[in-house]
Amino acid sequence: MRILSALLLFCTLPCALAQPQQRKKPIEIKVVVINMFEVGADTGDAPGEYQYWVEREHLDTVLPFPQGYHDLRLNEKTGVLGVVTGVGTARATASIMALGLDPRFDLTHAYFLVAGIGGIDPLIGSLGSAVWSDYIVDGDLAHEIDAREIPSDWKTGYVPLGKSTPYEQPRTARFGTDPNADGNVYRLNPTLVDWAFALTKDTPLPDTPSMATRRNQYAEEAAHHPPSVLRGDNLSASTFWHGKLLNQWARDWVKYQTDNHGTYVICGMEDTGTMQSLTWLAKAKKVDINRVLILRTASNFDQQRPGATAAESLAETKVRQYSAYLPALDSAYRVGHIVVDNLVTNWPQTRDHIPQK
Numbered sequence: 001m002r003i004l005s006a007l008l009l010f011c012t013l014p015c016a017l018a019q020p021q022q023r024k025k026p027i028e029i030k031v032v033v034i035n036m037f038e039v040g041a042d043t044g045d046a047p048g049e050y051q052y053w054v055e056r057e058h059l060d061t062v063l064p065f066p067q068g069y070h071d072l073r074l075n076e077k078t079g080v081l082g083v084v085t086g087v088g089t090a091r092a093t094a095s096i097m098a099l100g101l102d103p104r105f106d107l108t109h110a111y112f113l114v115a116g117i118g119g120i121d122p123l124i125g126s127l128g129s130a131v132w133s134d135y136i137v138d139g140d141l142a143h144e145i146d147a148r149e150i151p152s153d154w155k156t157g158y159v160p161l162g163k164s165t166p167y168e169q170p171r172t173a174r175f176g177t178d179p180n181a182d183g184n185v186y187r188l189n190p191t192l193v194d195w196a197f198a199l200t201k202d203t204p205l206p207d208t209p210s211m212a213t214r215r216n217q218y219a220e221e222a223a224h225h226p227p228s229v230l231r232g233d234n235l236s237a238s239t240f241w242h243g244k245l246l247n248q249w250a251r252d253w254v255k256y257q258t259d260n261h262g263t264y265v266i267c268g269m270e271d272t273g274t275m276q277s278l279t280w281l282a283k284a285k286k287v288d289i290n291r292v293l294i295l296r297t298a299s300n301f302d303q304q305r306p307g308a309t310a311a312e313s314l315a316e317t318k319v320r321q322y323s324a325y326l327p328a329l330d331s332a333y334r335v336g337h338i339v340v341d342n343l344v345t346n347w348p349q350t351r352d353h354i355p356q357k
Contacts, residue, residue, distance in 0.1 A: 026106040030079035030347055031340045033057070034096070034114045036270050037087050042073065047326070049116050050084050052333040057082070057340070063104070068095040078344050081105070088238045089140065089273035096274050100281035107287050109351050111343050112278060114294040115336040117328045118234070118268040119302035119317075121247060122220040125265060127211045127324035128227030130297045130335040131234070132197045135262035136186045137254045138272040139237030156249050160184075160256070167256045185257045186275040189290040191356055193231070196293050198357045199342060200335045201229045206327040214323045217305040227298070227327070229335055232265025233258065234296055236272040242317060243310030247303045266296045290354060295336050299328035 035049035042054045050070075053059065059073035059082045069086035083099055085092040100107060120129060143159040150157040156166050161182065205227040215223045235250045254264035271294055282289035299322035304313035322328070343350045 024104075026104060027074070028079060028106045029081045029110040030344050030351075031081070032099070032107070032110050032112045033080060033082045033336070033340065034112060034116075034274060035082065035084050036092065036116045036268075038070070038084055047329055049329060049332065050082065052329055053082050053115070053337075056333060057337065065098070065102075067098040067102075070095075072099075079347075080340060080344065081110075085270055085274065087269060089236070089270055090238070092270035092273035093277050096277035097281065100277060100284075100286045107281075108285070109291075110287065111291040111350075112274075112287070112293070113336055113340060114271060114274055114292075114296075115332040116268055116270070116296055117299035117322070117325070117332065118266045118296040119242070119300050120266045120298035121251070121264060122215075122218045122223035122301050122303065124222055124232055124263070125230050125298060126215050126223050126225045126227055127298050127301070128205055128207060128327040128331050130200070130203070130205065130227070130229045130295060130331045131266045132193055132200075132229070132231050133234040133266070133271075133294045133296070134188055134190060134193050134231070135233040135254070135258045136188070136271045136275050136294060137233065137235050137257045137262065137264075138184050139235045139241070139250070139253060139267075140239065140272075141182065141184055155252070158249060158253070167252065171256060171259060183272060183276055185262075186272065186279070187258075188292055188294065189354070192290065192293060192354055194357045195355045196295075196339050197229070197231050200338050203229055203335050203338065205229070205331045205334060208324075208327060211324050211327060214305075217307075218301065219306060223301070227324075227331060230265060233262040234271055234294060235264055235267045236269065237267065238269050240269065241267075242302060242304075242314045244303045245310075250302070266298060267302055268296050271296075293339065295332060297328040297331040297335070299323070299325050 033053050038048035038050040057080050058075050061074040061076050063072040065072045069091050070084035073082040085095040141161045145157040147157055159166055207226050233254050251264045254262045281287045300317050304310050
């Protein structure tokens with residue numbers, strides 16, 4: 001009997017070993033909220049871009065994410081996932097690619113909301129305003145010569161990649177025939193942006209006496225208005241630039257890269273990196289690139305006020321010292337969560353159909 005039992009065990013053991021381990025079904029994610037930085041803990045202290053989302057959307061489940069910048073957080077009931085990419089295009093690109101390839105998640109129907117702060121053009125908007133963007137333009141891919149060596153007939157020393165002079169026409173991709181193939185500009189799904197803007201355009205935003213004092217120091221009429229929800233385009237560059245002259249460059253650069261379709265309104269540092277990864281993930285059928293929204297809120301103006309130099313203004317422009325730092329963080333959540341909650345609440349429809357205005 002002992003010999004027979006041993007033989008039976010020997011025969012069945014390879015079969016048991018050959019059985020593949022049963023994998024857990026990937027978690028279906030409804031919305032990914034993408035923030036770029038957090039200054040301390042995720043909850044309970046001075047906030048960065050992540051904290052209000054963690055606390056108010058109850059992202060209570062912490063998921064280790066060693067292949068990315070920061071641990072992920074999930075609301076298991078709503079299917080909302082929070083990710084912090086880290087500051088700068090490189091970290092954002094790597095973190096979002098790592099998320100998209102993570103087998104724990106099914107992102108094929110997920111919506112992606114970038115919610116962060118940035119510097120606004122006082123010609124267009126005021127402190128604390130929230131900006132939905134159609135075009136995300138890269139401000140790093142370029143040739144550059146030192147300002148002291150710019151030819152007298154050049155407007156800037158910044159030259160589009162693959163060109164010989166500033167704003168050289170025709171604006172064609174350096175690699176191939178697709179004008180967007182080189183990562184200089186990304187256009188978001190206008191139908192989804194239309195819907196998000198229409199849904200949130202009347203959202204009340206926080207204002208403070210100190211914000212009013214600062215915005216009234218600027219000459220531009222738009223800068224004097226209380227914060228509001230706007231629609232305009234985003235210049236993404238890992239170099240934190242500042243000043244009136246670079247503001248004019250930003251306006252010109254966005255016009256050039258979008259063939260005059262876009263209008264520069266606000267700047268950030270990571271969004272073309274995020275868009276690059278999502279674009280490639282979409283080609284791999286991991287995500288739907290038509291389900292991406294980018295919301296930036298104005299923590300500061302992108303240039304000096306009258307009577308101050310660009311250097312003096314830059315010295316004042318540090319994280320947590322921005323003119324509207326906390327209100328801008330609050331605005332990002334107030335506006336963004338309306339979209340997130342609507343997508344989640346109406347998931348039987350929004351899972352398979354992108355909402356329209």
